[in-house]
Amino acid sequence: METRTDEIADGVYRFSTAVDGIGAEPFTFNQFLIAADEPMLFHLGHRGFFASISAALARVMPMQRIRYLSFGHVEADECGSLNQWLEAAPHAQVAHSQIACQVSLNDLADRPPRALGDGETIDLGGRRLRWIYTPHVPHGWEAGAMFDETHRVLFCGDLLTHGGDGPAITESDVTEAACAMEDVFHAMTMAPNTAAAIERLAQLAPSTLALMHGSSYRGDGAAALRRLAHYCGRAAATR
Numbered sequence: 287m288e289t290r291t292d293e294i295a296d297g298v299y300r301f302s303t304a305v306d307g308i309g310a311e312p313f314t315f316n317q318f319l320i321a322a323d324e325p326m327l328f329h330l331g332h333r334g335f336f337a338s339i340s341a342a343l344a345r346v347m348p349m350q351r352i353r354y355l356s357f358g359h360v361e362a363d364e365c366g367s368l369n370q371w372l373e374a375a376p377h378a379q380v381a382h383s384q385i386a387c388q389v390s391l392n393d394l395a396d397r398p399p400r401a402l403g404d405g406e407t408i409d410l411g412g413r414r415l416r417w418i419y420t421p422h423v424p425h426g427w428e429a430g431a432m433f434d435e436t437h438r439v440l441f442c443g444d445l446l447t448h449g450g451d452g453p454a455i456t457e458s459d460v461t462e463a464a465c466a467m468e469d470v471f472h473a474m475t476m477a478p479n480t481a482a483a484i485e486r487l488a489q490l491a492p493s494t495l496a497l498m499h500g501s502s503y504r505g506d507g508a509a510a511l512r513r514l515a516h517y518c519g520r521a522a523a524t525r
Contacts, residue, residue: 287303287335287338288303288304288338289301289302289303289335289338289339289341289342290302290303290342290454291342291345291346292454292455294318294454294455294494294496294502294504295434295437295439295494295496295504296437297320297321297322297412297413297437298318298319298320298321298434298437298439298494298496299318299319299321299343299346300316300317300318300454300455300496300502301316301317301318301319301339301342301343302314302315302316302451302454303315303316303331303335303338303339304451308449309449309467309470310449311449311450311451312449312450312451313449313450313499314450314451314499314500315329315331315332315335315363315498315499316329316496316497316498316499316500316502317329317330317331317339317343318441318496319343319346319347320410320413320415320434321346321347322410322411322412322413323410323411323412324353324354324409324410324411325347325351325352325353325354325410326352326353326354326355326356326381326408326410326415326432327343327352327354327355327356327371327378328356328357328432328441328496329357329358329363329364329441329443329498330355330357330364330365330366330367330368330371331363331364331366331367332362332363332366332367333362333366333367333370334366335366335367336367336370336371339367340370340371340374349371349374349375350374350375350376350377351375352371352374352375352377352378353375353377353378353379353410354378354379354380354381354400354408354410355368355371355372355375355378355379355380355381356380356381356382356417356432357382357443358424358426358429358430358431358441358442358443358444358498359386359425359426359428359429359430359443359444360382360386360389360390360391360394360426360428361426363498364443364498365394368380368394368395369394369395369396372395372396372397373396379397379398379399379400380395380397380399380400381399381400381402381408381417382399382400382401382402382428382430383401383402383404383417383419383428383429383430384401384402384403385419385421385427385428386399386401386428387399387400387401388401389427389428390428402417402419402430403417403419404417404418404419404430405417405418405419407435412436413434413435413436413437414434414435414436415432415433415434415435416432416433416435417430417431417432418430418431418432418433418486418487418490420483420484420486420487421479421483422475422477422479422480423445423474423475423479423480423483423484424443424444424445424447424473424474424475425444425473425474425475429443430443431443431445431487433487433490433492437493437494438490438491438492438493438494438507439492439493439494439495439496440487440490440492440494440495440496440507441496442487442495442496442497442498442511443498444473444474444498444499445464445484445487445495445497445511445514446460446461446464446495446497446500446503446510446511446514447464447467447468447473447497447498447499447500448460448463448464448466448467448497448499448500448501449463449467449499449500450463450500450501452500452501453501454501454502455494455501455502455503455504456501456502456503456504457503457504457505459510459513460495460497460500460501460503460510461510461513461514461517463500464500464514465514465517468517468521472525474518474521476518476521476522476525477522478522480515480518480519480522481515481516481518481519481522482515484511484512484514484515484518485511485512485515487511488507488508488509488511488512488515489508490507490508491507491508492507492508492511493505493507494507495507495510495511
């Protein structure tokens with residue numbers, strides 16, 4: 287297993303591991319280190335990926351420096367290695383939505399998590415992150431996204447998921463590939479509020495979209511998200 291490292295924005299490092307057997311092409315699982323005085327790792331990875339991901343991170347900074355651990359929603363690829371990270375980073379704290387903490391993380395995490403309200407910010411020292419609660423979008427009652435207000439990077443989890451082991455970051459449209467994958471896997475919740483939740487993220491006007499699966503996107507993030515919202519609005523009406 288090989289985990290690649292790329293800096294996709296100022297102080298944002300992407301750790302990417304490609305695997306076969308999920309679809310017709312390789313499928314990437316990505317984590318993001320947000321470097322600051324009190325660094326955050328967003329997405330933690332499967333338990334079985336921990337050795338590879340942690341080794342990649344340690345080449346950027348000592349694991350013991352990690353202060354916050356977060357992710358989009360409670361799922362094995364997002365947080366299966368949660369307690370391994372808590373052990374490796376003794377000062378780290380999990381930060382997630384109030385619902386995630388109440389329903390899952392208070393029990394799953396070996397140390398008490400920090401429950402975040404919608405719109406609550408975390409000052410990492412040198413950059414400020416805002417938690418955006420997006421229940422059931424893309425899926426999961428506890429779901430949300432993290433927005434780096436300082437550098438306008440949106441860590442948007444499974445939104446815009448697409449296949450292939452492409453470049454770490456692209457300026458080409460990723461929405462078409464994401465919609466094509468959704469047509470096959472039907473992974474997203476298509477409900478009356480789905481398009482509105484994505485539009486709320488678009489209003490942040492991100493310049494970089496850090497994606498859990500596939501290449502990250504640099505450019506007009508609002509336009510990319512609005513294309514996804516339009517697709518979801520149509521899908522919600524037909525499914």
